Amino acid sequence: MRRLEAGDNRSITAGFQATSCVPARVRHGVLAQWRWLGLWVFGLLLAACASAPHPGAPSAAPPDPLVEARRLWRELPHQSDAEVSARIAMHCAAYAYLALGSRHAAQRREAEAISNMCSGLLVDFLLEHEPPRWTAETLEVGEAKLAVEFRGVSSSLSGTMALIRADTVLIPPVMGTRYATPGLGIPLVAIQARCTDHPACRLFPSEGVARPVTAWVEQDGEGMPHLVMTDPTLHPDIVVNNQHAVLASDVTAPLAALYDKSRLQRLAIWNLLGGTELAVREGLYLLEDYDPNKTPIIMLHGLGRSPLIWARLTNMIFGSPELHARYQVWHVVFPTNTPVLLDRHRVQQFLDDGWRALDPSGAAPARQNMVLIGHSMGGVMSRLLASNSDEVIWNAVFDEPVTALSGTPADIAVVDSIFHFKAYPGVSRAIFLAAPHKGSPVADEFIGQLALRLVRVSAPEVDALLRVAKANRQHESLALAADYQKEGLSSISTLRPDQPVSHAAQSLMPVASVRYYTFAGSLPGARPPGDGFVPLSSAILPGATSTTIVKSGHQLYLNDQVLTKILEILRQP
Structure with a gap:
């Protein structure tokens, strides 16, 4: 019903103007019988006017x-x-x-x-x-x-x-x-x-x-x-x-979308054979935005592998609201054709570079209580990242202090940084999966000898080491020199249990402030007992907070029993 406008009078019956909510005056001469009908219509119009909206109010209620x-x-x-x-x-x-x-x-x-x-x-x-x-x-x-x-x-x-x-x-x-x-x-x-x-x-x-x-x-x-x-x-x-x-x-x-696009695994295998593309990709990588209040879990892969091996564990951490709210996952890409100590040195540099970009002031809570998780050779690197070298490794290489060596300052600085190191600051826990802490006999067997012939090493740090060794033959360990002449210098050669430098590094244990956990695989009939690549005697360390042995081959990063146990460890304070 519209409002009556000025001068808007329209008669709809004799004697009434019904287009308004106000009654019209009755014309003179209207028959009496129509008056009662008019009053009845007037009552209806008045009731309608009482329910109509006032000027400026909504014309209708909003729909449900x-x-x-x-x-x-x-x-x-x-x-x-x-x-x-x-x-x-x-x-x-x-x-x-x-x-x-x-x-x-x-x-x-x-x-x-x-x-x-x-x-x-x-x-x-x-x-x-x-x-x-x-x-x-x-x-x-x-x-x-x-x-x-x-x-x-x-x-x-x-x-x-x-x-x-x-x-x-x-x-x-x-x-x-x-x-x-x-x-x-x-x-x-x-x-x-x-x-x-x-x-x-x-x-x-x-x-x-x-x-x-x-x-x-x-x-x-x-x-x-x-x-x-x-x-x-x-x-x-x-x-x-x-x-x-x-x-x-x-x-x-x-995570799956990135996994599908990645070429890292192919590059990792090619790297062992001398490929150089992986060197462009090496470094620290974040899978989500950096959070200064969340604890980093730093995952290190093994020989010939890439961070793609951590897809299941990473997915499980992301899938747990409790763990995802507490931790951020960091992956590291590094070439695995070079000696373990050099890889450890590079990973430390990757972490240092990452912190300079993420937390230049060095005050973020994320720097405390970091967790290292390493598989195979990555587990050995994790142990060394949590250890102090003191003079143990240096004495297995040279019989003179670093200050007495001949060579360029740059070369000597490189060698010094590889053989002398401290436990990485902020690490409080380390988890080792199928890690050959005492070497692997596979390196001495046919497959290992074949790998020694195929694996190619190309790194400026190795070149610096060779130059310093050449300039200081009289101070170089005779056993190390003989081993190098026979076996060469690569990741495979440094996995041999009797390799002089690796043998010395076996004695290095995580510092007292780092809790560590060991996982090992055991296959029925394996000789020596172990996962077919790493013996139990090499994977298990004394002093571990816990040791878990599962019926599995070397790929413990795919074993649900192992992964469930890792999540339990991560839930602990």
Whole structure:
């Protein structure tokens, strides 16, 4: 019913003007019997005027958002046009978002289900029809506007990025379980080339950064729909009208997406045979944004391997909310064709360089209580990173102090830094998996001798060592010189139990402030007892906080019993 405007008088019956909520005056000469009818109509009009809105008030009550969401959801199966369906799904999801604020739990559950179904249809349409690179912008969906908003995503994502539905990313068997949490929204993977504008950018994998995001639709105060995306590991829930809604998440899909793109394992094997591509990739790598308050777990791979061996353990840590909130996983890429002590020296440099980029002031809590996890040769390196060398190794190489040697200052400094070292500061725990702490007899067997002939070493530090040794023949250990002449100098040769330098390094144990844990494999019938590569007598160390022996071969990083035990260790204070 419209308001009466000045001069707007329209007669609908004799004697009445019924277009107004105010009664018209009765004309003279109207028949008496019509008066009663007029009064009755007047009463009806007065009642209608009492319920009509006053000037300036809303013309109608807003629709129930859950009712509207249901109605739009029911419309979708009857639409054949994809763009029209996407527009309906967009508004359906926006209404369902409003219904998440209901005080009734059953209605909130229904609203979440409708929101996810409608948001999923909209996201599928946009991923198919929009450009592959996404950024914050306003799109048109069936002649309706949609704002794309990135709210609280990873700081390593900036500019444009690719988006993939997380449930379409295949999880390789080596990674184990997909860790996905149900809730509000559509889990996605955001992928972007690594940044170049900050020193920490080089700590991300060259394949790029992959981060989890979760998408849902809401509307702003003006009724415009927004496709909102956030990182569910940083913001696990949202609040709608004082009601909390937990966001859906998939933390495995981003890891799997990077795993699928990586060429590291092929490069690691090629590196043993003299390939140089891995040298470009060596260094410390972060799989997520650095957190100054989370404890780093530093994972070191073994001979001819790469950080890809840690895919399952990394996935399990990410999949545990308790552990993921406490730890950040750091992988190290290093060439495994060079001697173990040189690899230890390089890993220390990688860690030092990483801390300079991440925490120049040296005050971050993350520097305390670091955890080392190493497999095979990486386990030996972990032990040496947690130990003080004192003069033990130096005396196995030279019979004179470093100050008495001949050579260039640069070469002598390199040799000194390799053979003299302190336990890496901040390390409080070390976990050794199938580590040949006392060497491996395989290095002396046929396969080891074949490897000695095939493995090629190319490193400036080795060249410096050879120059210093040549200039100080009279002070060089005769046993070491003879061993080098016969066996050469490589990662394989330094795994031999009787190699002079390695034999000396076997006596170095983690400092008292470092708790260490040993894991070993034992195969039935193996002689000597062990995993076929590393004997039990070499993998087990005295003084360990715990020792775990499992029925397994050398690849303990794939053994679920071992990995479960590692998670138990990580949960400890």
